Amino acid sequence: METKVLHFLSLVLLSVFPLSPSFTPTDNYLISGGSTTNISLYNRVFISDSTKPGSSYLSVDRSIPLNNPNPSPNSPTLYHTARVFTGSSSYKFNIKKNGTHLVRFHFSPFAAQNYDLSTAKFSVLVKGSLILRDFRAKNTVVKELILNIDVGVLEIMFRPGGDKGFGFVNGIEVFSAPENFIVDAGARLISVTGDEESKNLSSQVLETIQRINVGGLLLTPFNDTLWRTWIPDDDFLVLKSAAKRVQTTHPPNYQEGGVTPEIAPDNVYMTAQEMNIDNATLNARFNITWRFPVGSAGVGHLVRLHFCDFVSVSLNQLYFDVYINKYSAYKDLDLSSLTFHVLSSPYYLDFVVDSDDSAIMEVSIGPSDMSNPLKINAILNGVEIMKLVNLEVSETWSEKRNIWILGGSVIGVVVLCLAILALVLVFKCKKKPRKPASAESVGWTPLRVYGGSSYSRMSEGTVNTSPGPNGYHGLRIPFADIQLGTNNFDKNLIIGSGGFGMVYKGVLKNNTKVAIKRGVPGSRQGLPEFQTEITILSRIRHHHLVSLVGYCEEQSEMILVYEYMDKGPLKSHLYGSKHPPLSWKQRLEICIGAARGIHYLHTGSAQGIIHRDIKSTNILLDENYVAKVADFGLSRSGPCLNETHVSTGVKGSFGYLDPEYFRRQQLTDKSDVYSFGVVLFEVLCARPAVDPLLTREQVNLAEWAMQWQRKGMLKKIVDPRLIGKIKPSSLKKFGETAEKCLAEYGVDRPTMGDVLWNLEYILQLQESGTSREAHEDSNITKIEQHVPSSSVRTEEEDVSGGSDITTSKVFSQLMTNEGR
Ligand SMILES: *[C@@H]1O[C@H](CO)[C@@H](O)[C@H](O)[C@H]1NC(C)=O
Ligand SMILES: *[C@@H]1O[C@H](CO)[C@@H](O)[C@H](O)[C@H]1NC(C)=O
Ligand SMILES: *[C@@H]1O[C@H](CO)[C@@H](O)[C@H](O)[C@H]1NC(C)=O
Ligand SMILES: *[C@@H]1O[C@H](CO)[C@@H](O)[C@H](O)[C@H]1NC(C)=O
Ligand SMILES: *[C@@H]1O[C@H](CO)[C@@H](O)[C@H](O)[C@H]1NC(C)=O
Numbered sequence: 001m002e003t004k005v006l007h008f009l010s011l012v013l014l015s016v017f018p019l020s021p022s023f024t025p026t027d028n029y030l031i032s033g034g035s036t037t038n039i040s041l042y043n044r045v046f047i048s049d050s051t052k053p054g055s056s057y058l059s060v061d062r063s064i065p066l067n068n069p070n071p072s073p074n075s076p077t078l079y080h081t082a083r084v085f086t087g088s089s090s091y092k093f094n095i096k097k098n099g100t101h102l103v104r105f106h107f108s109p110f111a112a113q114n115y116d117l118s119t120a121k122f123s124v125l126v127k128g129s130l131i132l133r134d135f136r137a138k139n140t141v142v143k144e145l146i147l148n149i150d151v152g153v154l155e156i157m158f159r160p161g162g163d164k165g166f167g168f169v170n171g172i173e174v175f176s177a178p179e180n181f182i183v184d185a186g187a188r189l190i191s192v193t194g195d196e197e198s199k200n201l202s203s204q205v206l207e208t209i210q211r212i213n214v215g216g217l218l219l220t221p222f223n224d225t226l227w228r229t230w231i232p233d234d235d236f237l238v239l240k241s242a243a244k245r246v247q248t249t250h251p252p253n254y255q256e257g258g259v260t261p262e263i264a265p266d267n268v269y270m271t272a273q274e275m276n277i278d279n280a281t282l283n284a285r286f287n288i289t290w291r292f293p294v295g296s297a298g299v300g301h302l303v304r305l306h307f308c309d310f311v312s313v314s315l316n317q318l319y320f321d322v323y324i325n326k327y328s329a330y331k332d333l334d335l336s337s338l339t340f341h342v343l344s345s346p347y348y349l350d351f352v353v354d355s356d357d358s359a360i361m362e363v364s365i366g367p368s369d370m371s372n373p374l375k376i377n378a379i380l381n382g383v384e385i386m387k388l389v390n391l392e393v394s395e396t397w398s399e400k401r402n403i404w405i406l407g408g409s410v411i412g413v414v415v416l417c418l419a420i421l422a423l424v425l426v427f428k429c430k431k432k433p434r435k436p437a438s439a440e441s442v443g444w445t446p447l448r449v450y451g452g453s454s455y456s457r458m459s460e461g462t463v464n465t466s467p468g469p470n471g472y473h474g475l476r477i478p479f480a481d482i483q484l485g486t487n488n489f490d491k492n493l494i495i496g497s498g499g500f501g502m503v504y505k506g507v508l509k510n511n512t513k514v515a516i517k518r519g520v521p522g523s524r525q526g527l528p529e530f531q532t533e534i535t536i537l538s539r540i541r542h543h544h545l546v547s548l549v550g551y552c553e554e555q556s557e558m559i560l561v562y563e564y565m566d567k568g569p570l571k572s573h574l575y576g577s578k579h580p581p582l583s584w585k586q587r588l589e590i591c592i593g594a595a596r597g598i599h600y601l602h603t604g605s606a607q608g609i610i611h612r613d614i615k616s617t618n619i620l621l622d623e624n625y626v627a628k629v630a631d632f633g634l635s636r637s638g639p640c641l642n643e644t645h646v647s648t649g650v651k652g653s654f655g656y657l658d659p660e661y662f663r664r665q666q667l668t669d670k671s672d673v674y675s676f677g678v679v680l681f682e683v684l685c686a687r688p689a690v691d692p693l694l695t696r697e698q699v700n701l702a703e704w705a706m707q708w709q710r711k712g713m714l715k716k717i718v719d720p721r722l723i724g725k726i727k728p729s730s731l732k733k734f735g736e737t738a739e740k741c742l743a744e745y746g747v748d749r750p751t752m753g754d755v756l757w758n759l760e761y762i763l764q765l766q767e768s769g770t771s772r773e774a775h776e777d778s779n780i781t782k783i784e785q786h787v788p789s790s791s792v793r794t795e796e797e798d799v800s801g802g803s804d805i806t807t808s809k810v811f812s813q814l815m816t817n818e819g820r
């Protein structure tokens with residue numbers, strides 16, 4: 001990438017129609033080292049670092065300016081001069097905006113006077129952290145860092161190595177990145193250890209290693225929205241004949257709240273490589289593989305893959321798998337559902353990869369099990385690889401810093417700036433008039449209604465005009481109260497994150513503990529989910545459903561406030577955390593609670609709601625381990641009674657997704673039953689629904705557990721911590737119940753009411769013999785009366801068929817109990 005820079009720049013300079021980027025960074029410092037004049041490059045002006053001594057950015061000056069006596073005519077003027085550092089020297093920039101910034105250093109060595117810059121060896125420190133250590137630039141090199149910088153003075157120091165050593169720089173860029181350029185949520189961790197949570201990305205220092213326009217041409221800073229350079233991918237393809245370049249003439253469909261042109265420019269999304277499938281290879285399944293050198297082994301990298309499906313002619317046609325370093329990184333990638341069901345819409349995925357010893361990052365794409373055999377394909381539009389830089393704080397810097405603090409003057413300036421800023425902010429907030437309710441609701445759309453008498457109520461008006469008798473307006477919470485209750489969205493209060501945004505723990509004015517779900521500020525991503533959730537949650541209250549305490553839609557915020565669930569998601573009590581294992585009885589009680597909640601959604605007074613995303617992270621536990629179902633963001637009103645179906649885009653989580661729903665896009669409440677079946681196995685086996693690091697047949701829990709269940713050997717895969725603690729009858733019935741939930745066709749699956757009944761029966765089976773033994777936990781009420789005494793005769797003989805006989809009787813009893 002680096003050696004080609006000169007060539008790119010010559011192209012750039014010949015360009016007649018430079019693209020003017022629309023993004024204007026708040027902080028924008030462009031410095032030309034050693035020049036006496038300002039220099040224009042890529043439509044931007046690099047300021048001379050020697051102007052007006054005293055007001056210059058160069059603060060500790062043991063340096064000299066140097067001119068290249070024989071500059072190459074094609075090289076940009078920025079590279080005709082350099083600043084040479086004979087002792088430690090610093091640039092200081094006044095940063096006005098907190099958050100992610102890009103910092104670029106241009107090094108283009110030449111020889112002049114007594115200095116041959118290609119022999120220079122030096123270190124570069126940013127904010128006191130060693131960014132480049134004993135660095136040498138033999139050729140033109142652009143080093144790009146992406147890091148979080150707070151408001152205040154940013155110091156960049158050049159420190160020559162050795163006694164007579166020196167350092168140099170031709171140009172420096174420091175500018176603020178667009179909002180959400182690097183986000184903490186959503187990155188997948190790919191590593192041997194198999195963690196699945198993302199790292200704390202936005203607070204890491206990243207160094208750009210590769211930036212590739214897959215299937216496309218070289219893109220210069222002129223073509224790019226953030227003045228980046230993207231190079232073609234051909235040289236990295238392992239087998240060129242596996243891939244075929246494709247391109248489109250239509251600009252990508254950027255969507256509000258989705259990827260912006262600053263994430264990657266149009267040109268990246270308008271070209272791709274796809275699988276080269278001709279008649280000879282029609283039935284062959286193969287991968288396209290790229291191998292990117294990353295320079296250093298054994299360090300973490302952020303791998304960002306860009307996609308834009310302009311090859312499909314219709315939605316949900318393309319499914320493919322993504323591998324990084326031979327690990328499954330994303331299975332059955334379905335861009336249609338990730339891009340709100342719009343084709344040619346850009347999307348990117350972040351992966352954090354612990355690289356191996358090879359110093360190579362291998363990326364592969366290939367057909368997935370879900371690919372339509374007649375439309376096998378896989379695409380990739382762009383790749384960025386950034387190293388996670390491990391920072392070392394330099395000793396000399398700390399010494400200097402102490403002196404600096406003693407001097408105090410700079411700190412004083414910073415404090416003053418912050419104070420002024422704070423004043424301005426406070427003033428602004430105070431002045432902002434309260435928007436009238438109708439204005440706040442702009443952008444709300446009527447809830448979609450799918451027939452059935454019970455919904456006609458909903459169809460009468462939009463949410464904002466017809467809040468209904470138990471109106472949502474009473475649930476509105478002022479933004480200021482939420483700010484106060486979360487210590488202004490203190491990072492330390494983050495308890496989770498999801499597609500919607502961050503979730504904070506907070507306290508309301510009345511001292512209620514709450515969970516606060518905040519949509520990415522300013523973005524309207526997830527607005528439909530937001531509306532759905534308010535509409536649905538505001539009208540249902542149930543002991544086993546997480547209730548909505550309020551919401552806020554002020555200042556383009558989308559915030560939902562829920563009751564706080566002390567013990568967090570069920571999942572974290574099953575595996576992957578230090579929580580003590582739950583007993584079998586506790587697990588059954590939790591399943592029963594969740595089943596009640598879902599059953600209520602399907603049949604209760606709110607009626608006909610399909611959750612669509614049942615999984616162990618959406619079942620939360622309160623301080624007494626009472627299960628409550630959460631996250632109705634994907635819910636839709638479902639069909640009533642009769643078996644008509646609702647066709648919407650496939651949404652949900654992999655590993656839990658009803659295959660029938662997937663194939664036929666036919667949504668019924670039986671899809672929730674399927675997902676719940678997966679949860680049941682998860683509870684029994686204490687492993688994730690999908691674990692890409694396991695062997696092929698074990699990856700998918702539903703498939704794997706069903707194999708053992710069919711063989712009648714379910715007990716072989718039971719959570720080891722439960723071995724010997726589950727009664728055979730209880731286990732047998734549990735296995736059968738889960739199996740029925742996972743039936744291929746919805747019609748063959750039990751209703752949630754049946755499942756609930758079965759679970760209570762299973763608990764009964766477990767308890768019946770042990771009732772005289774010591775109870776591990778006795779804070780539940782007995783539900784023996786639900787089980788006909790005849791069916792508890794002996795443990796072994798009754799396990800089949802027991803569910804059907806008395807279901808309806810028990811069922812009606814349950815309905816009256818739950819239909820509050
Ligand atoms: C990128 O910009 C260069 C010059 O600025 C131009 O020649 C080239 O055609 C552009 N490439 C694309 C793909 O637009
Ligand atoms: C360079 O630009 C800066 C900022 O625009 C200006 O203050 C300065 O006078 C310019 N210097 C020269 C040498 O033109
Ligand atoms: C910037 O971040 C610092 C520390 O993280 C914080 O104290 C300050 O209030 C923030 N400033 C703004 C304008 O957000
Ligand atoms: C993220 O990293 C920053 C700095 O390294 C640290 O202060 C913060 O606690 C981290 N946050 C989380 C959630 O790990
Ligand atoms: C593939 O086969 C079809 C008919 O079998 C033929 O019309 C077409 O030209 C072939 N394509 C290639 C690339 O060989």
Ligand SMILES: *[C@@H]1O[C@H](CO)[C@@H](O)[C@H](O)[C@H]1NC(C)=O
Nearest residue numbers: 285286287323326327364366
């Ligand atoms: C694609 O590559 C992955 C990882 O190396 C491998 O597991 C998979 O079997 C390959 N798929 C095909 C169809 O070759």
